[in-house]
Amino acid sequence: MTSKKAHLQLASLLGAVLTALPGLAVAAPAAKPNVIFILADNVGYGDMGPYGGGELRGYPTPRTDQLAREGIRLTQYLVEPGCTPSRAALMTGQYSIRNGLSLLGLPGGPNKLSAKAYTMGQLFKDAGYATAIFGKWHLGGEPESLPGAHGFDEYYGIPPESSWDAAADIPQVMQTHSAGNIPEKVLIEKGGWMVQQKGNGPLERVKPFTLAVRAEVDNELTDRSIAFMKKEAAAGKPFFLYLPFSMGHAPNLPSKEFAGKSRVGQYGDKMMEGDHHVGQVLDALKELKIEDNTIVVFASDNGPSGQYFMTWDASGLGLPDMGSPGPFRGSLGEPTEGSIRTFAFIRWPGHVQPNTTSYAMFSIMDFMPTFATILGTKLPADRAIDGVDQTAVLYGKSETGARESLLTFIGPDIVAARWKQWRLYFKDIALTGSGQQMLGGMFSSAAPMYYPKIYNIEVDPHEDLQLPNYLWAGAPIFKVVGEYEASVAKYPNPPSGNLTNFRGR
C-alpha cells in the first residue's frame, strides 16, 4: 500500500506533468477499452517472479515482472478451489454453486453451465464488443453450455467439458496410462479433439488432441489471439479476449522452444513459456498502438495442483508439479488459503497506477461487476450477484476495496469462509490430500472430522495455530452465511453436481 500511497502522492504533486509521461497519463476513462483476460491454470501464489517465484525458483519470468512494474499486483486475489468453479465464478460474477458448478467438471459428468447464466462473454457482446475465447472453457459441452451460447463470437480450444489432461483426466485412463503413453486411439475415443465454434453454431472437431498438440497448444492459442486482436483493431471494434492457457496444468508438457529452458524441469519450462506468451500479447498491443486503451489481466484460476498431480516427462516418470502456494497452506481442491489465493496483475495505462500493490480482498467474481462499471452497463437484477465493483482498487482510490468476506464451497457445502483477516472452517475436512475434496474423494485418504477451526491468515498465513481466543470472529462470518442463505431462499441454486444436496443447497 505504501507504494500505492507514494504514487497517489506523486500524482497529486506532479499533476499535469504526469500527463506528459507515458503510462502515467491521467486520461478520462476510455469509452470502450479492450479487455484481455489471460488465465493461467493451477499456477500458485508463489510461482511468478513478482510473488517470489520466477528466477528465484529457477525460471525467470521477465514479462510478468514487467506487468508488475506497469500495473497493479493483487496480494489478496481470491478464487474458488478448482478449475471449473473458479472459471464459472469468473464468467458469471457469482459463486459457482449458483450455476451448479461447484465441483470439477468431468467429461460425462453432471456439471454444466445453464442456459440462464449471464456471462462475461454476453456482457461484452451486449456492449458491442467482438468476443473470443481461445483455450479451456471447462463449463460443459451441452449446446446451452458452450461459449457460443454465452456471448462468444469465436471459440477454439480443447473439448469444452474437459481440462488439459484431456483423456488423462478420465480415471480409468489415468490408472492405465501415463500421459506419456496414452495411445492416440484412446485419446480420440475419449473425445480428445481440438474443437471450434463460430458464434452459436455447432461445435466442430478440428484435429485430434494428441500430446504433440498438447505441448504446442499455448503457441497456437497465442497466435490465434494475436490474429484476433489485429483483425478487430483493424476493424476499429473494441474486443474482449479470454485466453485460458494450459500453462501450469499437468501434464506440463513444454513447447519445443522451451523444453529444457529452465533448470528445474517441465514446470519451470512451462512457466517460462507462459511468461513468453504473455509478452507476445503485450508486444502485439504495442505494435497495434492500442496498449493505452487495453486492460490486460493476467491471473491464475486457483492454487497449485500439488503432489497428487504429476508432471509426466516423456519417459512417463512422475515428477511432482512444483507449483507453490507461497506462504499459504494447501493446494488445488482444498479449502485452504493456498488453494484459493493466487496471483493477479491488472494493467491499464493511465488508469491503473504502475508498480503498485494492493492487499484488498479481490475475488475472481469481482471482475464481472468491475468490468460492468467500466463499460457503464448493468448486470441482470433477477439473480444474486456475489461479485462487487472493485474499480476503486484499480484506480488506487481504496486500499481495502469493497469486499470484506468470502465463502468457500466444495460441492454443496460451505466448508470455509474469510471475514477480513479471519479464516473459519465449519468442519475440519482433512487438509492433507491435495485435490481429494474437489475430486469427490477420488484420492480421499482421511475421514473428515466435524468441528470449527479459526485462523488469523495475516499473522499465520500457513494456518498453523488455531485461535480459540478468536472464535468471536465466527459471528460476522455466520452473518455472511445467513445473508448467502437468504439469497438462496430467494434465488434457489440448481442441484450441485454429484453430491447430495446438503442443507437444501
Next chain:
Amino acid sequence: MTSKKAHLQLASLLGAVLTALPGLAVAAPAAKPNVIFILADNVGYGDMGPYGGGELRGYPTPRTDQLAREGIRLTQYLVEPGCTPSRAALMTGQYSIRNGLSLLGLPGGPNKLSAKAYTMGQLFKDAGYATAIFGKWHLGGEPESLPGAHGFDEYYGIPPESSWDAAADIPQVMQTHSAGNIPEKVLIEKGGWMVQQKGNGPLERVKPFTLAVRAEVDNELTDRSIAFMKKEAAAGKPFFLYLPFSMGHAPNLPSKEFAGKSRVGQYGDKMMEGDHHVGQVLDALKELKIEDNTIVVFASDNGPSGQYFMTWDASGLGLPDMGSPGPFRGSLGEPTEGSIRTFAFIRWPGHVQPNTTSYAMFSIMDFMPTFATILGTKLPADRAIDGVDQTAVLYGKSETGARESLLTFIGPDIVAARWKQWRLYFKDIALTGSGQQMLGGMFSSAAPMYYPKIYNIEVDPHEDLQLPNYLWAGAPIFKVVGEYEASVAKYPNPPSGNLTNFRGR
C-alpha cells in the same frame, strides 16, 4: 542468472561509460575494503521483499529491495539449522561440530567456542582491521569463548551465551512466564544483562536486559555501529563490523517507532524496523563516502522459528511468528531445506554486479574463505576448513560456484545432506515439530524412524515426493560423508554438546 548475463553483457557493451556511473564503476579490487555483516535472526527465505515477502506479506522492506537492486541476491544460501551452529559456522568457516557447537547454546550449557578456534574476527584483526560486534554472539560466555578472545576489539550486546529471549530461553521461566510478564527480578537473576567487552578485557555488565531494552535493542546496536563506522572512517582504518540484530527472533518486540507500523502484527513491525536499520547503515556509508569501498552483507542465520516460538504481545497472548520458509519445508531446528536455506544479499559497488541473482550453492561457511581471498590472506592449515572461496560467484564469473554438497548436523549426527539438487536424509527424524531436534527434544513429540529418504529439491522444493528412482544419488553423497569422516579422523572433533557421541563424533 539471466539478469546476471544481461548485466555482464551491459558491462562489456558500455565499457568505460559504466565507470562514470556511481555503483557500476569497474575499479580494481580495493586493497582493504570495509566489511559489514548484518545478520538477521530466524528470518526465513520467504520473509524479505526480494524473496516474495515484504510488502506481499504486509510489511514493506524498501531498503532491502534497494540492496537487491544494488547487489547480488543468493537463492541457494545454505546455513546450519540453528542460531549457535550457524554463527559458529560463520565465524570459523567450519561445520559447527568441528568446534563442538552443533547444538543450540543455552545458558549453563556445555557448548562454547574453544580457544583454538580461528574466527572471522581474528582474520580481520590479523589483516589490520578495526573489528567490532554489536548484538548477539551466542558462542559461549567463558573467557576463552568471548568475542575479545577471538579478534574483536569491541563487543556490546546481550549475554554471550544467550539469545534474544534472554531469560525466556530458560525452560522453567518459559513455562511460568510469558515474555510479556517476566519479572525484571527474574531477568536479572538469570543473567539477563547487557554486556560489553573492550579487547580481551573482562566482560562488564552495563544494564539489565529488560523487555524495554529488548524492544529498542536494534536501535541501540545500529547507533553504536554507525558511531564505530564514523570513528574508523575518520581514523582511515579499514573495519569489520559484525551486526547480529534481534530482528526476527521471538519475542519480536518492535521498537516504539515501529510498533503497529505493519498490518500483520509484531513480526511484520519488526521486519520493517530491521529493514529501516539496514537503511540507516547504508545511509551512513553514503554519508561517509565509503560505500564504494565497503562490502555489505545482509543475511539470516537460519529458517523461520515456526509455530513453536510465539511472538508475545504486551497482553502475553501468543501469536505465531509468521516467518516463512518460502516454498521450502520446515523451520528452525529441523534438517529440512526450509530450515537451512534463507536469504542473503551482498553489495560491493564496482565488484558485484548490481541487480543480479545467483543460484550457486553458497554456505554460510563460505564467507570466511571468500573474505580471506579478498584480503589476500590465508586460513590456518592445521584444521579442516569446510567453507570454500566463492569470490567467482560474487564477481559474476561462475554461475554454479565452488560448492556442490553440504552436510547437515544435529548434535553429533549427520542427519541430512545436499549434493547438487539432491537432498538425502540418513534417517527420518520426524519432520513435524519445528525446533524439537535442535532443542534436544525439548518439544519432541514423534519418535524417529530409521530409513533414508531422497528428494529432488529443485523440482520438489517442499519435499513432498520421495524418489526411490533416485537412490543412486546416495553414492556421491556417501562419498562426501566419507571425505568428512576422513577429515575427522585427521582432526578429531571435540565432544559435541549434550548428546552421546554417535559414531565416534
